[in-house]
Amino acid sequence: MGLEYVRISPGFEKYMPKDYVDLVQYGQFGREVDVQQLGQFKELVEEHPMCAGCFMAYFIRIFYAALPKPEDTIVIGTAGCARLALSQAAVPFIYGNYGDTNAVASGLKRALSIRFPDKVKDVVVIAGDGGLIDIGFGMTMHSWFRREKFTTIMVDNEVYGNTGGQESGMSPKGVQLKMAPKGKQFDKINAVELAKTAGCVYVAKLAPTNPKRIAKTVRRAILAARHFGPTFIHAYTSCNIEYSIPTEKVLEDARKREKQDFGFYEWMTDEVKEFFEEIERKPEEVKA
Amino acid sequence: MPEQRVVDADYLLLEAPRERKFITGAQAMAEAVKRANVDIAIAYPITPQSEVMHLVGDLWAQGYLKDYYRAEEEYGAMSAIAGAVRGGARAFSATSGPGLLRGLEAIASWPGHRIPAVLGVLTRVVNAPLSIQPDNVEIAYLLHSGVVVLHAENQQDVFDFTLASFVISEKVDVYIPIAVCTEGFFVTHAKGYVHMTPEDMKLPPRDPYKAPVPPTDCEIPPARIQRDAPVQKSNFMSYLIHAVWQQEVWASNIRAMKYIYKYLGGPIEVVNPDAEVFIVASGCAAAQGREAVRYAQLEGLNVGLVKVKSIRPFPEKEIRQVLSKAKAVIVPEHNIVGWLAKEVKAVIPNNDIVIGGPRVYGGMTLPVELIMEKVYDAFGIKKAKKVVV
Ligand SMILES: Cc1ncc(C[n+]2csc(CCOP(=O)(O)OP(=O)(O)O)c2C)c(N)n1
Numbered sequence A: 001m002g003l004e005y006v007r008i009s010p011g012f013e014k015y016m017p018k019d020y021v022d023l024v025q026y027g028q029f030g031r032e033v034d035v036q037q038l039g040q041f042k043e044l045v046e047e048h049p050m051c052a053g054c055f056m057a058y059f060i061r062i063f064y065a066a067l068p069k070p071e072d073t074i075v076i077g078t079a080g081c082a083r084l085a086l087s088q089a090a091v092p093f094i095y096g097n098y099g100d101t102n103a104v105a106s107g108l109k110r111a112l113s114i115r116f117p118d119k120v121k122d123v124v125v126i127a128g129d130g131g132l133i134d135i136g137f138g139m140t141m142h143s144w145f146r147r148e149k150f151t152t153i154m155v156d157n158e159v160y161g162n163t164g165g166q167e168s169g170m171s172p173k174g175v176q177l178k179m180a181p182k183g184k185q186f187d188k189i190n191a192v193e194l195a196k197t198a199g200c201v202y203v204a205k206l207a208p209t210n211p212k213r214i215a216k217t218v219r220r221a222i223l224a225a226r227h228f229g230p231t232f233i234h235a236y237t238s239c240n241i242e243y244s245i246p247t248e249k250v251l252e253d254a255r256k257r258e259k260q261d262f263g264f265y266e267w268m269t270d271e272v273k274e275f276f277e278e279i280e281r282k283p284e285e286v287k288a
Numbered sequence B: 001m002p003e004q005r006v007v008d009a010d011y012l013l014l015e016a017p018r019e020r021k022f023i024t025g026a027q028a029m030a031e032a033v034k035r036a037n038v039d040i041a042i043a044y045p046i047t048p049q050s051e052v053m054h055l056v057g058d059l060w061a062q063g064y065l066k067d068y069y070r071a072e073e074e075y076g077a078m079s080a081i082a083g084a085v086r087g088g089a090r091a092f093s094a095t096s097g098p099g100l101l102r103g104l105e106a107i108a109s110w111p112g113h114r115i116p117a118v119l120g121v122l123t124r125v126v127n128a129p130l131s132i133q134p135d136n137v138e139i140a141y142l143l144h145s146g147v148v149v150l151h152a153e154n155q156q157d158v159f160d161f162t163l164a165s166f167v168i169s170e171k172v173d174v175y176i177p178i179a180v181c182t183e184g185f186f187v188t189h190a191k192g193y194v195h196m197t198p199e200d201m202k203l204p205p206r207d208p209y210k211a212p213v214p215p216t217d218c219e220i221p222p223a224r225i226q227r228d229a230p231v232q233k234s235n236f237m238s239y240l241i242h243a244v245w246q247q248e249v250w251a252s253n254i255r256a257m258k259y260i261y262k263y264l265g266g267p268i269e270v271v272n273p274d275a276e277v278f279i280v281a282s283g284c285a286a287a288q289g290r291e292a293v294r295y296a297q298l299e300g301l302n303v304g305l306v307k308v309k310s311i312r313p314f315p316e317k318e319i320r321q322v323l324s325k326a327k328a329v330i331v332p333e334h335n336i337v338g339w340l341a342k343e344v345k346a347v348i349p350n351n352d353i354v355i356g357g358p359r360v361y362g363g364m365t366l367p368v369e370l371i372m373e374k375v376y377d378a379f380g381i382k383k384a385k386k387v388v389v
């Protein structure tokens, strides 16, 4: 359907909320925006109830600005902090039960392929480390084994933020958190290697310090999923509340972690590599 | 596969010619799926359900369905059904006992998400000690999920209920899922005569835009339930939203009743409405109840049967009316908790006339003799060897 559903019915322009009119007139529907121009166009997510200074919220903002085709994208989330912002965005959002994102996305993507075989409909999961690698582990892995054509983005704050700071499988070893009163007993799970082994065709890991790079990674993950199979981004998105990171130090922390264990990493199959070599030579096709 | 022509739902369900076949309950369910123009089926094996989903898989292989896969487990299967239906597809799955419980969190969220899916529930034991035997205690867990719950007595019911459920669940004033339950093995693996609609006719495809909550397909603006995170903002209005939405779900459940009348002849069937003593039963306990009524007649005892086809919505006024002059009500069941007896007791004023039982569980059959003992008790008959047989 493309832009039809975000168009204002003729005659109703002056009765629509200003926010909506702005979105249609100055937003990113139907046109390419550069994340470096943030603040100069109407964004898909603006107000949200996440904690002040939350780095996950920042990542989500860049994510929306990077969508290759927001007017034909559906985002799927689950219980956890991320959904607080995801549900406030101007892109359809599905919220199921805790941990079921990748199963819901499998059904949704298949239904859309049945109903719209000739159209592009991007499906993107964004969920926490607990949602994807603990409770939803089986469903995450199996969506990859089955080669479902959608993108999974793990916003890894290394804790259960939304339930008040319990350890997750992605918390670093030894860290003392609620429900890990003696410190976490085992290492961080290697989600990126799991994703590669399980059949993802594009895998990236990053600390969101560089908005341009986040945008490129998100876009690549979505385009690769559209054509080839499952893709995965592992993003470090610190929880300043549970890890007591002062708001003004959030970026500093991300830079530190980037040096330690979240250095930018990108892997893709040869087929995907060829595809990007081809389309990134002609930038207008990336938007297609 | 024969070419299938789309025919009007009312024609298919109410008027189309029918052919008699001697088939199992599992086949009857698959035959209904074949005629229902289903887009996608998602399966996870569990005995005694697997047979149904094997057959549905074969239907996909033959081209009757557009997609089918074996999910990772039931939670994944039921969540994927939610995804597929929200994407606008017509979807089907089936499960049994522990599989139902494993999928229950997802299933219980279907009505609130306005998911018009059909779920086969081929019942079996859930409690330890584990067994694969028939038992329908799992229906008790479904009753408060908001899902419409039908309980089939035999292979014919399985076919009729399943096919009609696709039509009823997609009615815009219903638009919630329907579970078609029947006893595993006793019905799924046993054969019976089934009058079926022609193989070369199918229901019209789902129109996902004729809906109280339209699909999430980027073709139309998203509906509010799909935009909102769960209702947990700290203000009074938000809590009201949950209340309002849930009331609407249960109102939709009740609105299914008129279609149960239209397509399934009503939520109950009554045999011998002027009886003094009634057997009230659902599922294959109703078949045994039917036999007990026949035995009682041979003995000159005035016994009737109320077969309950729809457990949700529960036919409150219908049951109250039929039982208004009853002296005793016997409720035989295939489970230990006696969920049907509780339902019946809750809707009649003089509920001390309800005799809960006989109850059998975990694969036991429900001999007519057990029901007859309660019948004799109800009539105050004392004899050493009571049953005619
Ligand atoms: C079945 C179920 N179990 C537990 C919960 C409670 N719950 C909600 S959010 C959450 C943790 C979220 O952690 P994570 O996925 O890492 O996301 P974050 O909040 O840290 O972003 C839990 C345990 C739930 N909603 N459902």
Ligand code: SF4
Pocket: A050, A051, A053, A054, A055, A056, A057, A081, A157, A161, A162, A238, A239, A240, A241, A242
């Ligand atoms: S609890 Fe942590 S992750 Fe959640 S919104 Fe607050 S800062 Fe962000």
